[in-house]
Amino acid sequence: MKYIMSVDQGTTGTTISLVDQLGQIVFQADKDFHQHFPRPGWVEHNPEEIWQTVLRSVGKVLFDSKVSAHQIVGIGITNQRETVVAWDRQTGRSLYPAIVWQCRRTQKICDDLKKKKWEKKIHSKTGLLVDPYFSATKIHWLIENVAAVKSAVSKKSVCFGTIDSFLLFKLTNGKSFATDVSNASRTSLMNLKTLSWDADLLKLFKIAIDCLPTIKSTVDSFGVTESVEGLPNGIPIFAMVGDQQAALFGQGCFSVGESKCTFGTGSFILFNTGPKIVYSGSKLLTTVAWKIRSQKAIYALEGGAYICGAAVQWLRDGLGIINASHEVESLAMTVQSAQGVSFVPAFSGLGAPYWVSEARGQLSGLTRGSTAAHIAFATLEAMALQNVDILLAMEKDLGKKLKTLKVDGGATQNALLMQLQADFLGCEIERPKNVESTSLGAALLAGLGAGIWSEISDLKKIQTADRVFQPKISHKDRQKKHQEWLRAVKRTAVK
Numbered sequence: 001m002k003y004i005m006s007v008d009q010g011t012t013g014t015t016i017s018l019v020d021q022l023g024q025i026v027f028q029a030d031k032d033f034h035q036h037f038p039r040p041g042w043v044e045h046n047p048e049e050i051w052q053t054v055l056r057s058v059g060k061v062l063f064d065s066k067v068s069a070h071q072i073v074g075i076g077i078t079n080q081r082e083t084v085v086a087w088d089r090q091t092g093r094s095l096y097p098a099i100v101w102q103c104r105r106t107q108k109i110c111d112d113l114k115k116k117k118w119e120k121k122i123h124s125k126t127g128l129l130v131d132p133y134f135s136a137t138k139i140h141w142l143i144e145n146v147a148a149v150k151s152a153v154s155k156k157s158v159c160f161g162t163i164d165s166f167l168l169f170k171l172t173n174g175k176s177f178a179t180d181v182s183n184a185s186r187t188s189l190m191n192l193k194t195l196s197w198d199a200d201l202l203k204l205f206k207i208a209i210d211c212l213p214t215i216k217s218t219v220d221s222f223g224v225t226e227s228v229e230g231l232p233n234g235i236p237i238f239a240m241v242g243d244q245q246a247a248l249f250g251q252g253c254f255s256v257g258e259s260k261c262t263f264g265t266g267s268f269i270l271f272n273t274g275p276k277i278v279y280s281g282s283k284l285l286t287t288v289a290w291k292i293r294s295q296k297a298i299y300a301l302e303g304g305a306y307i308c309g310a311a312v313q314w315l316r317d318g319l320g321i322i323n324a325s326h327e328v329e330s331l332a333m334t335v336q337s338a339q340g341v342s343f344v345p346a347f348s349g350l351g352a353p354y355w356v357s358e359a360r361g362q363l364s365g366l367t368r369g370s371t372a373a374h375i376a377f378a379t380l381e382a383m384a385l386q387n388v389d390i391l392l393a394m395e396k397d398l399g400k401k402l403k404t405l406k407v408d409g410g411a412t413q414n415a416l417l418m419q420l421q422a423d424f425l426g427c428e429i430e431r432p433k434n435v436e437s438t439s440l441g442a443a444l445l446a447g448l449g450a451g452i453w454s455e456i457s458d459l460k461k462i463q464t465a466d467r468v469f470q471p472k473i474s475h476k477d478r479q480k481k482h483q484e485w486l487r488a489v490k491r492t493a494v495k
Contacts, residue, residue, distance in 0.1 A: 001020060001021065001067075001071060002020075002021055002071055002072075002073045002452065003018045003019060003020060003021075003026075003067060003071050003072050003073070004018070004019045004072070004073065004074050004075070004076060004443040004444075004446045004447045004450065004452065005017070005018060005019075005058075005072045005074070005075045005076070005235075005443075005446075006018075006019060006025075006075075006076050006077075006078065006439040006440070006442045006443040006446070007054060007075060007076070007077045007078070007167060007442070008078050008079075008243070008246075008436075008438050008439040008442060009050060009053075009054065009077070009078070009079040009080060009163050009164075009167060010079075010080055010243060010264065010265070010438075011080045011083075011100065011101070011102070011264070011265040011266075012032055012033070012035065012265055012313075013030050013031055013032035013033060013053065014030060014031055014033070014050065014053040014054050014057050015028060015029070015030040015057065015436070015439055016028070016029050016030070016054070016057035016058050016060075016061045017061070017436065017439040017440075017443060018061060018065060018067060018072070019439075019440065019443035019444070019447070021452055022462075023440070023443075023444060023447070023453075023459060023462035024434070024462075025434060025436055025439060025440055025443070026065070027061050027064065027065035027067065028061060028436070028439070029057045029058075029060035029061035029064065030057055031053040031056050031057045031060075032053075033045065033046070033049045033050055033053050034046065034049065035100075036097060039105075041103070041104035041105065041107075041348070042103050042104070042105050043099075043100040043102040043103040043348070044097035044098060044099060044100060044103070045083065045097060045098040045100055046094075046097055046098070047085045047087065047094035047097070047098045047163075047166060048093070048094060050098070050163065050166075050167075051166075051167070051170050054167060054170075055228075055229050055230060058228075058229075058230045058231060059229070059230045062230060069230065069231050069232050069235075070232060072231075072235050073235075073236075073450045073452070074235070074236050074237070074238040074239075074446045074447065074449060074450035074452075075171070075225070075235055075236070075237045075238065075239075075446060076237075076238060076239035076240070076241070076442035076443050076444075076445050076446030076447075076449075077164050077167055077168065077171075077222075077237065077239065077240045077241075077442060078164075078240075078241050078242065078243050078246040078438055078439070078441065078442035079162060079163040079164040079167070079183065079240075079242065079243060080100075080101060080162075080163055080243060081101060081162060081163075081183060081186045081242040081243060081244070082101035082133055082134050082135045082138075082162065082186045082187070083098050083099065083100045083101050083135075083162060083163055084098060084099045084135050084138040084139055084142070084160065084161070084162065085098045085160070085161055085162070085163060085165075085166040086139075086142050086146070086149050086152070086158055086159070086160055087158075087159050087161075087166060087169070088152055088157055088158065088159070089152075089157045089158065089159050089174070089177075090157055092169060092170060092173075092174055094166075095142075095146065095148040095149050095152055095158070096142060096146045096148065096149060098163070099138040099141070099142070101133055102133075102265075102266075102306055102348045103132065103138070104132045104348060104349060104357055105132065105138075105141060106132040106137035106138055106140070106141050107132050107357050107358075109132075109137045109140060109141065110130050110131055110132055110137060110357070113130050113137075113204075114130055118130065118204065121200075122188060122201070123279070124279075125191050125192065125198055125200070125201060126185070126187075126188050126189075126190065126191070126192060126198075126201070127185070127192050127277070127279065127280075127285055127286025127287060128186070128188050128285055128286075128287075129283065129285070129355055130188075131355055131357065132357060133306075133351070134186060134187060134188040135162060135186060135187035135188060135189070136187055136188035136189050136201065136205045136207070137188070137205070139160045139187075139205065139207055140205045140206060140207065142160070143206065143207070153208070153211065156208075156210065156211075158211050159177060159211065159213070160207070160211050160212055161177070161179060161212070161213050162179060162183045162186070162187070164179055164180070164183050164240045164241075164242075165177065165178065165179045165183075165213040168213075168222055168223065168237060168240065170228075171223075171225050171226075171228055171237060172222075172223040172224065172225065172226055172237070173226035173227045173228075175223055175226060176222055176223030176237075177213045177214065178213045178214045178215070178216050178222055178223075178240070179213040179214070179215055179216070179240065180215070180216055180217065180218045180220070180239075180240040180241060180242075180291070181195050181215060181216070181217060181218060181288045181290075181291045181297060182218055182240075182241050182242040182245040182287070182288045182289065182290055182291075183240065183241070183242045184197075184215045184288075185242075185287050185288040186242060186287065188201065188205075189201050189202060189205065189207065189212070190215065192277055192286065192288065192299075193277070195215060195288070195291070195297060196215060197209055197212060197215065216240075217291040217292060217293050217294070217295075218239060218240065218241045218245075218290040218291050218292060218445055219238060219239050219290075219291075219292040219293050219445050219446075219448050219449045220238070220239075220240075220293060220449070221236065221238070221449075222236075222237040222238065222239075222240060223236075223237055224236050224237065225237070236449075236450070237446075238445070238446040238447075238448075238449025238450050239442055239445035239446035239448075239449055241290060241441065241442055241445055242287075243262075243264075243438045244262060244268040244270055244302065244304075244438075245270070245287070245288070245289050245290055245300070245441070246437070246438045246439075246440075246441030246442045246445070247260055247262045247268075247270075247408050247409075247437040247438045247441055248260050248270045248272065248289055248300060248441070249289070249290060249441035249444060249445060250408070250436075250437035250438060250439070250440035250441025250442075250444060250463070251406045251408055251432065251437045251441075251463060252406075252459065252460060252462070252463040253270070253272050253406065254272070254456050254459075254460070255272060255274075256272055256273060256274035256276075257271075257272065257400075258271075258272050258406070259271040259272065259394075259402065259405055259406065260405070260406040260407065260408060260437070261387055261405055261406070261407050261408075261421075262407075262408050262409045262437070262438065263308050263309060263383070263407065263408070263409035263410070263411035263412055263417075264308065264309055264409045264410070264411075264438075265307075265308065265309055265310045266304055266305050266306045266307060266308050266309075266310070266351070267304065267305045267308035267383065267386065267387055267409075268302060268303070268304040268305075269302065269303050269304070269387060269390050269391060269394065269405070270287075270289065270300045270301070270302045271300055271301045271302075271394055271398065272289060272298065272300055273299050273300055273301055274298060274299070275296040275297065275298060275299065276299060277299050278299065278301055278397065278398070280301060280393070280397045281396075281397060282353050282393035282394070282396050282397050283352060283353040283354070283355055283393065284301050284302060284303045284352055284353060284390070284393055284394060284397060285301070285302045285303070285304075285352070286299060286300075286301060286302075287299065287300050287301075287302050288300075290445065292445075292448060292456075293449075301394055301397060301398070302352075303351075303352035303353060303389075303390030303391075303393060303394060304351050304352055304390070305351050305352070305386040305387065305390065306346075306347070306348040306349065306350075306351045307345040307346070307347050307348060307361075308345075308383050308386075308411065309325070309383075309409070309410065309411050310345070310347070311343070311345040311347075311379050311382065311383060312325045312328050312379060312383075312411070313325060314345070314347070315328060315375070315376060315379060319372075319375075321372040321375065321376065322376070325410075326413070326414075328376050328379065328380065328414070329380075329414045329415070329416050329417070331372065331373050331376040332373060332376040332377040332379075332380055332416055333416060334373045335371070335373045335374055335377055337374075337377060338365075338374050338375075338377040338378035338381055339367075339369065339370065339374050339377075340365040340367065341363070341364070341365045341366060341370055341374045341375060341377070341378040342362075342363075342364050342365045342378060342382075342484065342485070342488040343361075343362070343363050343364075343375065343378040343379050343381075343382045343488075344359075344361060344362045344382060344488050344489055344491075344492040345361050345379070345382055345383075345386075346359040346360055346361050346362070346492050346493075347360065347361045350489070350492070350493055352389075352390050352393065353389055353390060353393040354389075354489070354493055356493045359492050359493045360492070361492070362488065362491060362492045363375065363378075364488060364491065365378075380414070380416060380417045380420055381420055381424075381481075381485075382485075383411070383417060383420075384417060384420040384421040384423075384424045384425075385424055385481070385482065385485040387421065387424075387425070388424050388425055388482055388485070389485075389489075391405070391425055401427075402425070402427050403427055403428070404427060404428050404429075404430055405421075405425065405427060405428075405429055405430070406430045406431075406432070407421070407429055407430065407431050407435075408431075408432060408435045408436070408437035408438070409435060409437075409438075410435065412431050412435050413435065415467075415469075418431060418467075418469045419469050419472065421469070422469040422470060422471045422472070423471050423472055423473045423478065424478060424481060424482065425471070426471050426475065426478055427471065428468050428469065428470050428471070429468065429469040430465050430467075430468050431465065431466050431467050431468070431469070432463050432464065432465060432466055433464050433465070433466040434463070437463075440462075440463075444459055444462070
């Protein structure tokens with residue numbers, strides 16, 4: 001039996017999966033790592049710790065599965081996208097903690113860009129907005145503020161990249177320094193039309209092109225493993241892809257008009273627009289979904305909320321009202337509603353379609369009768385309602401109403417959350433049997449590179465639905481709930 005190995009490097013942990021020739025995840029191992037918050041609004045990761053979670057998870061999945069590493073015919077890498085790492089080209093060691101996509105430290109840089117009227121030009125070139133979310137301002141901040149990075153830049157020994165590039169560099173023992181178009185499209189440095197680093201934007205952010213990885217197709221030849229603990233030399237790496245684009249592919253959203261929502265640390269909705277670049281007038285993002293070798297690039301519209309599953313983690317770790325994340329559903333089901341409690345989990349500001357970096361989380365509507373169960377219920381409602389804002393903006397941009405939304409991610413196992421999502425959106429929610437669509441998407445793309453599958457059409461039968469949730473509330477009740485949510489968001493978003 002041949003296997004594809006998927007390396008899924010996420011915001012809170014790393015998952016290594018083995019996918020068989022039928023396109024099924026048959027073995028999996030994961031390892032969490034620490035989140036660091038050195039100042040309010042700052043979020044960092046230790047890149048070396050991330051690399052160790054990859055090595056440990058690789059070792060565990062091979063040990064537990066009894067699969068020989070020589071049966072692995074290809075590797076696909078998916079990752080947390082905008083997070084930036086700076087490392088030394090000679091040693092491969094990171095020069096500073098990774099600045100995570102959630103980090104807001106570059107807000108002043110973004111404000112200055114807006115004052116200088118760069119928003120329109122950046123949007124036309126990249127499909128992105130001016131926000132600390134994206135990679136370019138993070139790289140600029142590193143160059144301006146970190147002595148070790150400044151020194152490495154002057155010596156031309158620095159590498160800047162998103163996590164995929166860092167892991168590729170490690171997996172190939174420094175032989176490959178590359179990224180793919182889906183990840184590059186999240187940096188604010190790649191031109192959507194040319195699919196290459198944009199000279200004007202590099203000049204704007206004062207970033208030398210030789211510090212950046214080569215941009216390749218999503219399915220391409222990225223190099224082979226070398227000197228990696230637990231893996232033989234020579235395993236080809238055939239795919240690299242951003243996590244949300246991987247989930248879109250893993251959900252089988254291959255055709256124009258198909259969409260998915262991933263419930264992870266944040267929640268992210270992507271809508272396949274095919275080879276057409278669709279710019280949003282509703283503050284959504286235009287992004288590259290994938291590019292398979294020499295074929296045309298496929299694009300998508302995207303809207304994301306920064307905090308989704310992380311809100312449940314806050315209930316667990318911050319408030320201590322649950323001991324494990326899965327307990328939120330049973331706690332919420334002990335009441336019939338949130339009983340007037342509203343929660344806007346804007347811990348890192350508001351994402352699409354608001355983009356208010358200064359916003360912070362707000363819990364309101366509390367009475368003496370409010371309990372932990374009401375807060376839990378309000379949290380699940382918030383996770384669903386913030387997606388309504390994104391979908392309404394998406395429908396406005398596209399001029400059509402969504403009929404079905406495919407969902408994935410661990411939180412989709414929460415049936416109450418999925419029912420709330422169907423109710424608040426007024427459309428059916430389709431949950432697959434395998435909710436690990438991000439890992440699967442990276443593996444399927446790598447499988448195309450390895451020749452296990454010849455065409456995308458070979459993959460259409462792999463994803464099967466587990467359950468479809470239908471809306472159960474009236475249009476009037478749906479509108480009333482959304483208006484209550486909008487009032488809560490307005491209070492949160494006051495600058």
